[in-house]
Amino acid sequence: MFGELTLPAGVAEAAAEAWANLGRPSRQLTGTERISILDAARSATPRPVWDREGGLDALRSARGDRAAVLPALAAIFATEASLIDAELVSDMADEIGDTTYAETAALVAQLITIDQFCVSQGIDLVPFPQAEPGDPSGERPDGMGDAGGHIQMTVPFLGPNVARSLSLAGEDHLRWRGLVLSMYSRDAFDEMVWSDRALTRPQVELLAARTSSLNECFY
Amino acid sequence: MTLLGASSAATDDEVRLAAAVDGGDAGVGHGGELAAFAEASWRRDETLETAREALRAGVGDDGVTEASLTVAIFRSLNLGADASGIPLDESFSGPTRGFVDTLGIDQFATARNSPGFSRT
Numbered sequence: 001m002f003g004e005l006t007l008p009a010g011v012a013e014a015a016a017e018a019w020a021n022l023g024r025p026s027r028q029l030t031g032t033e034r035i036s037i038l039d040a041a042r043s044a045t046p047r048p049v050w051d052r053e054g055g056l057d058a059l060r061s062a063r064g065d066r067a068a069v070l071p072a073l074a075a076i077f078a079t080e081a082s083l084i085d086a087e088l089v090s091d092m093a094d095e096i097g098d099t100t101y102a103e104t105a106a107l108v109a110q111l112i113t114i115d116q117f118c119v120s121q122g123i124d125l126v127p128f129p130q131a132e133p134g135d136p137s138g139e140r141p142d143g144m145g146d147a148g149g150h151i152q153m154t155v156p157f158l159g160p161n162v163a164r165s166l167s168l169a170g171e172d173h174l175r176w177r178g179l180v181l182s183m184y185s186r187d188a189f190d191e192m193v194w195s196d197r198a199l200t201r202p203q204v205e206l207l208a209a210r211t212s213s214l215n216e217c218f219y
Numbered sequence: 220m221t222l223l224g225a226s227s228a229a230t231d232d233e234v235r236l237a238a239a240v241d242g243g244d245a246g247v248g249h250g251g252e253l254a255a256f257a258e259a260s261w262r263r264d265e266t267l268e269t270a271r272e273a274l275r276a277g278v279g280d281d282g283v284t285e286a287s288l289t290v291a292i293f294r295s296l297n298l299g300a301d302a303s304g305i306p307l308d309e310s311f312s313g314p315t316r317g318f319v320d321t322l323g324i325d326q327f328a329t330a331r332n333s334p335g336f337s338r339t
Contacts, residue, residue, distance in 0.1 A: 183291065
């Protein structure tokens with residue numbers, strides 16, 4: 001998937017697992033809907049606050065048309081996620097359902113992880129798989145409850161909140177978590193000294209903090 | 220941010236946390252190149268290749284790969300946090316209060332997701 005690059009253990013496997021499922025029907029989305037979401041997310045480009053395209057207006061205009069709402073929401077996830085607030089999420093829950101909202105977010109999260117890696121490395125983006133036929137199962141994940149966020153998530157939970165943030169997305173959340181574990185924490189989240197990597201923990205955390213600041217993500 | 224401070228303390232690096240917000244060298248090894256790479260990766264513009272090669276000169280091929288993995292996964296972690304509206308964890312709240320005013324990150328709209336932190 002990434003050519004001849006030498007990657008840390010587990011990264012290629014997690015990416016392949018995520019990619020293989022992008023076009024498959026899930027709990028809430030058809031394969032065709034998933035590819036339309038991915039197309040919209042890939043087409044959108046992150047913009048600074050002073051140069052944003054009005055993604056929220058596009059989303060409001062799409063209300064009442066699921067086929068238009070999903071890509072408009074995907075574009076916001078990909079570029080302007082810091083604009084999301086409780087009111088918007090409540091509106092989306094009424095419009096498409098909270099589980100579909102979460103699944104869309106987790107799907108975009110997987111895509112932008114892999115796309116951004118390719119961009120940063122200077123290698124070609126990976127073509128999307130074909131949309132596969134079939135109906136969503138419609139099943140809601142078990143064990144969801146209020147954890148103080150905009151949507152339900154796994155309760156109770158041990159670990160940082162971000163690790164359960166999109167658990168309402170079921171398998172898509174788990175595949176995204178697989179990327180997080182292999183690309184960042186690698187079972188060493190609580191260790192402040194990383195001696196077995198090409199970068200030190202402070203170097204990694206500087207990249208993390210600078211990226212989060214550019215995205216205006218307080219968390 | 221909290222983990223940048225904590226890990227720097229553990230490795231005896233004199234870190235400048237403000238660099239995470241305003242850019243520049245944070246005081247960790249190749250900090251200027253790392254910050255420039257994160258910024259160029261985020262912008263996805265013509266400066267990225269130059270930033271990547273400057274970083275490569277300092278940390279090597281594997282270091283660039285590690286940096287690319289980190290920038291990529293944090294773009295999506297930011298999405299997960301913002302889309303779900305999760306509050307800051309209790310364990311991070313204390314250390315965060317020590318620098319939140321100084322750095323101005325309490326002005327981010329997403330600070331509203333963490334009760335007691337937002338200035339907006």
